[in-house]
Amino acid sequence: MAARSRLKHDAAAPPDVAVPAEKPTTATPYLTQLRIFPARHGKLPVLGRSLRITGGRRGLFRWVGSGETGGMSGMGSRGRWALVSVGVMVVVLGAVPSGGPAVADGGGRLVDVSDPVFYVPLGPATGQTPQDAAVRFRYTGDGSGGGRAGKVRFDVRGLAGVAEVTGVPDGCTGEKTPVVTCGQTISEGPEPYRADTVQQLGLAAVAGAKAGETGVLRYTLISDDGSLKGSGSLDVVAGSPRLLVSDTGPRTAERGEDLSIPLFVRNAGDVTARGLYLSLDPTEAMAIVGRAANCWYGKAQMYCVLPDIRIAPGQTVRIDPPLRVTPRPEAVDPLVSYAVGLGTEYVNRDPLPDYTRGKGAPLRATPAAAPDDVDFLDPSRAQFDVTVANTSDYAAIGADITGRVGSRVNVVVGYVNKGPGVPRDAAVKAVFTVPPGAKVVAPPYDPELDEEMLPQHCKTSDRDRTYVCELSDGLRKPQEFAFALRITGDDDRPGSVTVRRSGKAPEDPVSANDRAPVRLTVTGPAPATAATARSDTSPVVWAAAVGGTAVLLTAGLVLLRRRREAARTKDTP
Structure with missing residues (x-):
């Protein structure tokens, strides 16, 4: 050959x-x-x-x-x-x-x-x-x-x-x-x-x-x-080999704890599989432990090639030693993906750019029976969620509003995750209560969401007095929402922003910063511009003028009639 x-x-x-x-x-x-x-x-x-x-x-x-x-x-x-x-x-x-x-x-x-x-x-x-x-x-x-x-x-x-x-x-x-x-x-x-x-x-x-x-x-x-x-x-x-990989299922871990991943591979095809490769791809909140000599390692991924292994039809092998990962300090709900495939017949052993070959003991594929409770997946790839005992400090972001009655002002509210935990896809909501002396004239709007026929991030159900804004919190940076308000009166009571956790969001050990005020300072009444004066006083003045003219005209007519009647009486014999 x-x-x-x-x-x-x-x-x-x-x-x-x-x-x-x-x-x-x-x-x-x-x-x-x-x-x-x-x-x-x-x-x-x-x-x-x-x-x-x-x-x-x-x-x-x-x-x-x-x-x-x-x-x-x-x-x-x-x-x-x-x-x-x-x-x-x-x-x-x-x-x-x-x-x-x-x-x-x-x-x-x-x-x-x-x-x-x-x-x-x-x-x-x-x-x-x-x-x-x-x-x-x-x-x-x-x-x-x-x-x-x-x-x-x-x-x-x-x-x-x-x-x-x-x-x-x-x-x-x-x-x-x-x-x-x-x-x-x-x-x-x-x-x-x-x-x-x-x-x-x-x-x-x-x-x-x-x-x-x-x-x-x-x-x-x-x-x-x-x-x-x-x-x-x-x-x-x-004929053709058909490789199946064992399903790991969801796992839990403490911060800093190594997590072992036992893997079994079964050939469900009708001819022998010649060579085996496997890859491991955790999200960046997980680190791969160990450096096997027949594996290559990138920033957060690895792949391995076992060219000499032979897996007969119906045979199962176990990967030894088991792969291991450990949560990084920010891990909350990381995901680990893995896959297996045929070896050098379809996958060349040259390393990818920026991947480094390990120097430790090589991985082996050992014939072994899988436990009875292990399920096998087809196609030969799988992923599992890891729940890490971690916390996240969510702090509300408030604002200060200043302006005259009738003026339009912009305000940005939201929240920030101060860590240490950074969830992958946990939903966090910022509830914005509008100050009583203002009203929303333009809520946050993302045209791309409209193009994709998706709902906007902020919604209201009480006639614009309260907005609930929601994003998937995957980054440790401020999540902000921009509103345009109009000051409607001299009521300077504050509004507020409150952070609420949902879904897989971790516990928040600091509750004191979950709420922040949105303060309103009214600097004066609406300015009396010429346009405002005309629109406000002209109808009254016009009505008064018309009324006065009518009274004078009526008085004049009455006086004229009396004089004519007096003249006719004087001329009568």
């Missing part, structure tokens, strides 16, 4: 590599490419088109080509690193291993870096989904970039009785023949724009194939001008 030795190179001193998010060079259909860049600023590798990540900080991923075909798939929520690390380690290959024959071209050559084993499930009853096989070549020289035209030829005659071709990408011919030929663009850009040339081929087990039966898929990549050529082969195994 010489092909399998391709990935067994030294993992202690690989090149420092990462994958940026820039677009890869143009490729033919179903070509997936990666650019390998030096790691910068301690960031994890970011995968480009070859590993499409969907679903935000929460981690759905799958291998795709430009034609959206096949590959390894998985999903993660809070166990995001554990799962994404699978994809990262597949492609972040360190020192180029020695593959099949390669033809040099001015210092550069094509080297086969494909996975040495590909599994084809034995039908839907196994619970395994067929994937497309993928072969990968790496150009080792400093080419001009852009690549050159070429072809990949698959010789499928070695698959007889085990697997058959079920589909070919666009640009391929010979689906029903012994040799499938696919047009390909050979990526040969210089560093740091290095990209792997990848070609996929749909394979499935043939009817009657038995678990463990193995065929050989041979392949060659050659440029049209004949100057570049690389070849290799991979084992195609009927």
Whole structure:
């Protein structure tokens, strides 16, 4: 099995590599490419088109080509690193291993870096989904970039009785023949724009194939001008391992107490699992204890590779010694995620950038029966909550308001967590009681919440006299809410802000600062502006003037009538 030795190179001193998010060079259909860049600023590798990540900080991923075909798939929520690390380690290959024959071209050559084993499930009853096989070549020289035209030829005659071709990408011919030929663009850009040339081929087990039966898929990549050529082969195994991991369940811990994580792994597939990897990804409020020699450690995560372990179908192994974590001083409700997967067949042992290899006793996988009360999870990843005995001092943030009657003023109220505990997702409420001499004219408003059809942080149910503002307290910084008020009168009684805990919020040992005043100082009546004078006095003046005019007019008419009547009387004989 010489092909399998391709990935067994030294993992202690690989090149420092990462994958940026820039677009890869143009490729033919179903070509997936990666650019390998030096790691910068301690960031994890970011995968480009070859590993499409969907679903935000929460981690759905799958291998795709430009034609959206096949590959390894998985999903993660809070166990995001554990799962994404699978994809990262597949492609972040360190020192180029020695593959099949390669033809040099001015210092550069094509080297086969494909996975040495590909599994084809034995039908839907196994619970395994067929994937497309993928072969990968790496150009080792400093080419001009852009690549050159070429072809990949698959010789499928070695698959007889085990697997058959079920589909070919666009640009391929010979689906029903012994040799499938696919047009390909050979990526040969210089560093740091290095990209792997990848070609996929749909394979499935043939009817009657038995678990463990193995065929050989041979392949060659050659440029049209004949100057570049690389070849290799991979084992195609009927059946597939299916690893399950034990469910740990929720745990409790004291501050500073080490927490042991017993892990069991079971192979529920129909062929032997060759090699094992596992990853551990606690939230940053937990620290990993110990540094095993076959594990690599980042800021808050770790992953380990046990390449030589074999887990037969139905067999269970125990990870020894158990993994351990300990709460940091701020831990209240941390989350621990972990995952297991196949070993070097799908996961390369090169460390990720900014990860350091441990020097302690290595982890082992020991055959053992799991306790009767242990449940196994499928897919092979899990997470559990830890409740830590801790406290948090929540202090209300009040305010001082100053202004004349009728003026509009801005006020910011809220709360701050003074620690030591910092909950991950505990809900904390700030209850704002508006001073009697003011009213709310504009409560806090977040347009993004409206766009996402989510409720605003602050709500009222008593005609704007009291607002309840709620946020998920995950940071030790002030949580503030901005209101606009109008001063309505000279009532200078204060309002208040009160902090209320709910959900998983820890105990608050200091109650004296849970309430803060919102003081109102009225500096005078509303100013009598010209507009105000007109609007306030003009109707009265106008009414008085009209009334006075009417009285005078009436008096004049009466006097005039009397004079006319007197004159008529005098003239009468």
